[in-house]
Amino acid sequence: MAFTPTKETYSGKVYPVTIGTGDKAVTFGGENVLPFNSFEGAAPNAPVIAYEIQDVPPTDWPENVQKPFAAVSDDPVKWAKYCQDELKAKAIALRLVGTHPDRENRTPEEASKTVKDVLAAINIPLIILGSNHAEKDSQVLIAVAEAAKDKNCIIGKAQEANYKTIAAAAMANNHKLIAMSELDINLSKQLNILITQMGFEKERLITDPMCSALGYGLEYTYSVMERIRLAALTQNDMTMQPPMLGDVGMYVWKIKETQAPESDLPHWGPAEERGIAWEAVTATALLIAGAELLIMRHPKAVEAVEKTIEELI
Amino acid sequence: MALSGVEIFKMLPKTNCKKCGHPTCLAFAMKLAQRQATLDSCPDVSEEAKKVLGEASAPPVRPITFGAGDLAVKMGEETVLFRHDKKFVNPCAIAVEIKDTFSEAEATKIIEQVLASEIDRVGQKLRVDAIALTNASGDAGKFEALAKIVAAKASVVPTIICTENPQAAEAAAKLFADKRAIIYGANASNAEAMANIAKTNKMTLGVHANGLEELSALTEKIKALGVEDMVIDSGARKAKDIIEHNTLIRRAAVKKNFKPLGYPVINFMQRDDSLVEALLAAVGIAKYSSIIVVNSVEKWKNLALFTMRQNIYTDPQVPMQVEQKIYNIGEPKPESPLMITTNFSLTYFIVSGEIENSKVASRLAVMDSEGLSVLTAWAAGKFTASKIAQFITESGIEKEMSHKELIIPGYVAILSGSIEDKLPGWKITVGPREANALPAFLKTRAA
Ligand code: SF4
Secondary structure (H helix, E strand, C coil), rough: CCCCCCCCCCCCCCCCEECCCCCCCCCECCCCCCCHHHHHHCCCCEEEEEEEEEEEEEEECCCHHHHCCCCCCCCCCCCCHHHHHHCCCCCEECHHHHHCCCCCCCCCCHHHHHHCCCCCCCCCEEEEEECHHHHHHHHHHHHHHHHCCCCCEEEEEEEECCCCHHHHHHHHHEEEEEECCCCCHHHHHHHHHHHHCCCCCCHHHHEEEECCCCCCCHHHHHHHHHHHHHHHHHCCHHHCCCEEEEEEEHHHCCCCCCCCCCCCCCHCCCCCCCCHHHHHHHHHHHHHHHHEEECCCCHHHHHHHHHHHHHHC | CCCCHHHHHHCCCCCCCCCCCCCCHHHHHHHHHHHCHHHCCCCCCCCCHHHHHHHCCCCCCEEEEEEHHHCCCCCCCCCCCCCCCCCCCCCCCEEEEEEEECCCCHHHHHHHHHHHHCCCCCCCEECCCEEEEEEECCCHHHHHHHHHHHHHHHHCCCEEEEECCCHHHHHHHHHCCCCCCEEEEEEECCCCHHHHHHHHHEEEEEEEEECCCHHHHHHHHHHCCCCEEEECCCCCHHHHHHHHHHHHHHHHHHHHHCHHCCCCCCCCCCCHHHHHHHHHHHHHHHHHCCCCECCCHHHHHHHHHHHHHHHHCCCCCCEEEEECCEEEECCCCCCCEEEEECCEHHHHHHHHHHCCCCCCHHHEEEECCCCCCCCCHHHHCCHHHHHHHHHHHHCCCHHHHCCCEEEEEHHHHHHHHHHHCCCCCCEEEECCHHHHHHHHHHHHHHH
């Protein structure tokens, strides 16, 4: 029996999305095959990893992931420049966590100033994220979208409760938009439909089906992503064709495995390596499931995932 | 080729006698085609049909047991390409390489790591599954010396004997008699000799080729020599090629029932950079490896890979729920706090993780809300004052506690009054809305 490879050709493809301006702009998505299956189709763009920074010092991050940024993280501008110049980041994700009412409760004006300062200091693309407080995000993200007008940023995250205002702000200021729903392919689809019904171009969307960390529901995110990607390719379902985001760092660096000291759990090995591996394995799993854009924290985790991407393409 | 229900039906007795437990032969044939029934349920099927159907209805990836005793590993039996379609069956084995160029001390160190690698995670015992001895020196004497060390110190651990030299393979195989080891290294030039050794020692044969065409031809040849149990290696070493070959192998087996590639896949993924090696292993776990051979098995890496494997191989049909009960976090004392949440497994993972982070020993009452998160469960009427009160009362937890205070999620603050009405004598405290505020909340209370 001679072997003939069973190759698949798909009717659909993932939209390519370009962010940033000038020669530092990056493009991700655009493939018409399952992740890293370039043997049967086109996968013109490699996945992109953005370094996560925030508007306030990362005192809420575990020590092992604070450390690499200790000299710069008191100031988002220094922090962003460090990621760009020293770590060779391809993009920055600025999380405006300081605007959360339970945190520093910074105003939309303060947030806009931070965004402007960071944008003035870097030439790589910027992803601007709220604090995940639905009401406050709609005020903050409107202001920062305007502050970043025409810089071709990604604004996020629009959720069911606040997508109208955020999508309108992204649209008015020529940004891309993250649409996030909670671990359900149908909710994801529905939100993308609602946003495009407002006149937002579907080619400017990025789907965030919600991340979960290794050992904490990773398999749900994995399978939702895999199903979204299959729907995009096999059913040519346009509402499922935006590229996908894995917001990895935030979900990984809050669980026990990335923090518990080795002295408490000797059979788990050293906390620092363990935390880095946790972030990198979670990220790799999501790449295999279909994520094209990752937001990550630890430089060593980013470096290892980038090496793995090199080997996969 | 996989047979359709109608094709199978043509070979059945067509008497509709119902002895198979199905109303008609056709219904039974349909179940067979979907692999939801096995042919032995029909007592009247002809010998000829058995032969044809047996071949066609065997699992697309051959089941193989690797190793003997308690630590034996099952491989193969996979039926799908995507885990959301159906549970991946036999979790991939992690094997660590020991080269015959290592000193005895180096070899012993790795053996000890393997023997001490067992970790309990969510009720499963996970460990480095196997040792792969490699003949890096090319010298048969050195290889046998290493095999002796491993056979003496790690006789319970499933072993892969990796050499292309039949004499070296034979000498080593004798040391693992009755252990169902894998002899890896059959290729186009040594196939006969290696097949003989595998047959004589009743071992699985690892077959290595350059590419999928050569691999298919080689497994057919070896099968004709009388070896049934094989693990296969297409020669892919780079991650890109591993994904391509593993995907094409799984598709050929599952979609075409192509027997020459219907065997478990072994991938050699050794890298000097241990973290990158871990990431490639993660790729293999997701994409159809049955055995992954690595350079090193540090504890941090094992924990991450075992967890990844567990996640990918969980049953996707099982609802995202945990059992309703009161979970102890740390070692709660009578005065420790009692919290309540719903049984959506992500809610449970996140809430219990944050309570652990707080280092405040606690009790967490997890209430059956049909797998919904707090807000959704409340909106759907599954997380109501009377249900909460009933659960707490029936749990009898009161007897273990020196107080009667229940902390409820901030999202259902609105319920506090009505729970107090229904739980006389209890004090209801509203906790934070988001789990990540729990450590601060618990620490402040404890202070
Ligand atoms: S037992 Fe065999 S003959 Fe009887 S109904 Fe079932 S398939 Fe048909």
